[in-house]
Amino acid sequence: MVKLWWVGFLSLLMTLLLSGQGLTIPWAVIENRGRLLVGITEYDHRPLSFRDNEDNLQGLEIDIIHRLAQELLGNESAVEFIPLANNDRLRAVIDGKVDLAIASITVTRSRLRVVDFSHSYYLSGTALVSLQDSSISNNDTIAVLEGSSAIVLLKQNLPSVQLQGVTSYQEGLSLVAEGKVTAFAGDITLLTGWTQENPQYSLLPQVYGAYPLAIALPKGLQHQELRDKINQIMANLARQGWLQERIEYWGLR
Structure with a gap:
């Protein structure tokens, strides 16, 4: 009897995981919040992410996030940037303190064990x-x-x-x-x-x-919709030439 109950429980759990029911769906949370929480480097890393003379955030990574916000939420300013130390970049994604992180993060095998990555935006x-x-x-x-x-x-x-x-x-x-x-x-x-x-x-x-640089994204089935949306946008930006245009604009090869 106990065994049958346990099998039934596991079956229900798998159904919930696959359907997304009973779980907090991060994309729905982001939509309701109306803005992206984005981890960026706390250091000036020109030309990827830095503050100009008027203290405005600039750079290739900043441009990418504004474009993602426009495509995802219809407003390029729907972003809250959260500065992170290098050692905190992945941990903030894992712990859900940010929705994603774009902070000169290189894709490596060890990092792929703990987070997912978008399509690369720069080699x-x-x-x-x-x-x-x-x-x-x-x-x-x-x-x-x-x-x-x-x-x-x-x-x-x-x-x-x-x-x-x-x-x-x-x-x-x-x-x-x-x-x-x-x-x-x-x-x-x-x-x-x-x-x-x-x-x-x-x-x-x-x-x-x-070394491919990419956006760090959370693992898990509940995050699949967010990952799919971001990867689709990144693929479109690359195909349309927008990404290469911004790379060249910022003086990168």
Whole structure:
């Protein structure tokens, strides 16, 4: 008797999960609320997300969210941006503190275990910034963050160069400014922003590796409608050329 009751309970539970009944449906909650709760980086990350001189949020990721709000809710301003530290980006999605997060988040296997991702909106990679607009020669010295994945890429693609470890972007860029190294290797989005603010530096044409950036979304059947809507919009924006136009507008490759 107990066994039959347990089987019946499991059957009912699966029916509810698959139908969405008896659960809080996040998309319905968002519609009733009338705005998206969006996690963004708390740091200036030009040209993805930063505040301009008038303290307005700008950047590729901000443009994407405003467009999503327009498509989903009919109002591009129907957004509440919630700044997050890097370590809190995924946790905020998992805990439901935000509906989604767009904060220079790279899609990785380990992250896919705890959150879902939208279609990628940009392929990032490792690039080089230098005071000279020329290619890297044998025996040049390149500064790179200690322990970063860029080290392997540089050794594979530029086996003759010397690598000098640094502990921060600022340290690496300072070594370039002082002429102690030829270039600094780092994330292309961060280095693009650096060269936009410091035009005396050049972003060299080579890009190593490819890291898809995407919107972090919550897992679970109850979130399927939200994920489907966002992925459909992102696919349309890519197909229509809007996404590439915004990438180029913000000076990204």
